Amino acid sequence: MSIEEQYRTRAKELLSGGAVKMVIGYGKGTTASRRRPLFISSPDDVERLVLDDACITNLSGYLVSEGLLSDEKRVAVFLRPEGIRAVNILAAESQLDAEQIVIFGFDVSGTEVRALKGIHVEEFSDVIGSIKEGAPEASEEELFEKIEKMSPQERFSFWQEEFAKCIKCYACRQACPMCYCRRCIVDSNQPQWVNTSSHSLGNFEWNIVRAFHLSGRCVECGNCDRACPVNIPLRLINHRMAEEVLGAFDHFAGMSKTQEPVLASFKKDDSETFIL
Amino acid sequence: MTKILFSDKLDKCVERWKSAGFTVIGPVQRANISTYAAVEHAAELEFGLILPDRSIKDLFFPQSEPMLRYTIKKESIDTDECLPPVGPRIIFGARPCDASGMAIDDPLFGWDYKDEYWFQRRNESVIVTIACTKADDFCMCTSLKMAPDSCKGSDILLRPLAGNKGWQVEELTDRGREAFKTIADLLQESSEQAAPIAVVEKKFDLDACVAWLQNPEHFESRFWKEISMRCIGCASCTYLCPTCHCFDIQDEGDTYTGIRRKNWDSCSFALFTMHTSGHNPRSTQSARWRQRIMHKFNYFPGKFSVNSCSGCGRCSRQCPVDMGITETLQEISKLSL
Structure with a gap:
């Protein structure tokens, strides 16, 4: 069968x-x-x-x-x-x-x-x-390697061009199992914490907020990347952040149902003197 | 004998239009997405697309647009109105569904208030449409009583010749004729035949769907919940749609100075009809999807005598969960049998 x-x-x-x-x-x-x-x-x-x-x-x-x-x-x-x-x-x-x-x-x-x-x-x-x-240390994707080798200025330009395509349709958010907030910060409008405009600044704000919010939580299923109607390679951002979290905290998201959320937990013996 | 624009003359035409003061815009493939964008040379234009990923709407109704800058002073408010920075433009290579989408939205933007942002751009644009010789599984113009060679919304209609050699030219409006005067000597009279237009299968019975939607008993039908259960509530369908036109007006700035912007908004979003009290008359995704369909095929035609859909199929083509207008109307067609 x-x-x-x-x-x-x-x-x-x-x-x-x-x-x-x-x-x-x-x-x-x-x-x-x-x-x-x-x-x-x-x-x-x-x-x-x-x-x-x-x-x-x-x-x-x-x-x-x-x-x-x-x-x-x-x-x-x-x-x-x-x-x-x-x-x-x-x-x-x-x-x-x-x-x-x-x-x-x-x-x-x-x-x-x-x-x-x-x-x-x-x-x-x-x-x-x-x-x-x-899990491979780096993505096997050519584009990922290419971005890694860029200077910060080049990388900034690369993402600037990609984010310029964003139309803030929020398909990335809606397709993501981790974006379950009943009211996303960008939809909080009393007051309007984050501008709604889909201009350069607005698109950067949105994509950076999302990248950080998913760090240590993204399972790299690729839903956001496939949902994006303007083909922004979102998987690369998430993969980079997952690598950072794995390297810094040996945290691989979704190992068990009792795994502590890496960026939402604090230990008394943490080497850092403060948390964000 | 018909007027023909041969492909090898197109670069000269672009030159000519540019020197006549036009910005030349057309379908291009850039940064992994196809859009309509300004070009310098004909070689940049991409004619092999079924249609660009992004619709032509972007050129008339951008996703974010400044309306005015303001400064709040002690006893007065200074405002400085922003109008679109456009001059004459030629949009070469629009698709019939995109061009007709703009004509569909004209009455909406000119109804009780004449939206000068829309009309300034409309008045300064010449739309040169190329009839489709290819279609994909999502194209549905024929279901909307249009065709791969519809003239609606176009100033010039071009019919491709076989073998990408060029196009038969049909001048439809004075604006089109005026723009093509500048290239009159580059056109040739010829008996070259046009390639056959694309075959687009009819997918649903529009009249039956509209009748079903107009029946008030169907407003609360379980159908809406079932058809939209997998909708994730993103705005991909509405933002890629050539006719979806909802917007929100937002002030960005600090207490004293800022900019008022007109931004796209979408009936897919939970926030779209949220009242200040927190109550939302469209509190579920199914109510939102119903609204989108009702608006396009019941309310809009009720007011402006035209459906708010040109059959481009982008909503279904790009939907992350494979939904869209086609499936919904196909299912309604079945219900109305």
Whole structure:
């Protein structure tokens, strides 16, 4: 049986028995190569679930949709390792109760899809651990290397040109499972803390605020990068910040549901004399 | 015999227009994104795109625009109005859906108040549209009763000849004719045939959709929740849309001096209709998506007798979760059977 079939069967069992109230997975999209998030609540609809190498979107953000988990019922969700890490962070940051989340884990290498064993988030710690061990020191991307070699002025110009394309549609924020704030700082308008204008300064403000807010929290699922309608290579910023955090604090985001948030915790014996 | 502009003459045309005082703007591929932008030479223009990622709207209604600078003094307020710094421009190589999008928005911007930012730019622009010979899965102009060679909103329509050799020229407006006078000697009479226009499959029955939307019983339909469940509430669809026109006016500055700006806003955002009290009449994403569809196909045509959609398909093409107007109207078409 293919993984797709196995997971459909499991989804049917869970929904029929009432073990979960909903399965969040992938369905066919507009074109042959597209998949779209799909919400299944009836066991009769499980045939609509698709699982293949085009299932890229990290669906964990839907778990914190307002009201979804407030009835304490369980929800199942299709997740790749990055998505599982995101669930750990959401649990660690008290955004959800991991007990309510049933995971349909999978990973993709090339065109091959393989199932990840486990149901609850803590059962995937080996998978996540091996990602941490296997994480390359630098991104394998050419562009990343190129930016690293730039002088600060050149790098500034590079990002200036990229951010000039930003239209502040906030697709990066909305697609990000870590951007769960009910009211983002840029939407706080009494008073308006951050200018809404999408001009050079405004675009810089937004992208820098986001980069710092995600440091030590981003799981590099790539949702923001793919969502960006103007193709700003946001993944590079996040990757750079993740490297910094790993180097400075040996912190790999989303290792467990009890992992302390690296930039929101303080130890008495910290070598720094103050915190930001 | 028709008037033909051969591709190898285009650079001369660009030169000619520039010396006549026009800024020449067209589709370009820069920094990993395609847009309409000013060019110096014809070689910079990218004619191979189905349509640019960014719509032509940016040229008439920019994402952020200064309206006035102000200084608050003890007994008076000094203001200095900012008007768009435009001169005559030729937009060469617009797509029919983009050009018609501007015509769709004209009545909106000229309704009870004449938006001078919009009309100054409109009046100074000559839109030279190239009919489409290619389309993708997201193009839907024909579903909107338009076509890959629609003239709406264009001053000149060009029909590509086979083999990228050039274009048949159809002069549609006086503004277009005037601009093309400057290159009259570069055009040739020829019997070259135009390449066939793109085939764009009709995806939904617009009249049936509009009738369904106009039925007040459908306002509270469960359909809205189901269709928009995966919407993440970003503004990608509205900001790339050639006809979405909502904006917000914001003052930026300190207590005494600042600048008043007109910025794009989107009905996708939770903040869009949030009252000062904190109450939001469109408190859910499904209510916001319903508003977008209702506005485009019910309220806007109710007021201006034209749908607020030109069928470019950007909303669906770029949606991070593969939603869009096409799917919604396809589903409504099914409901109205």
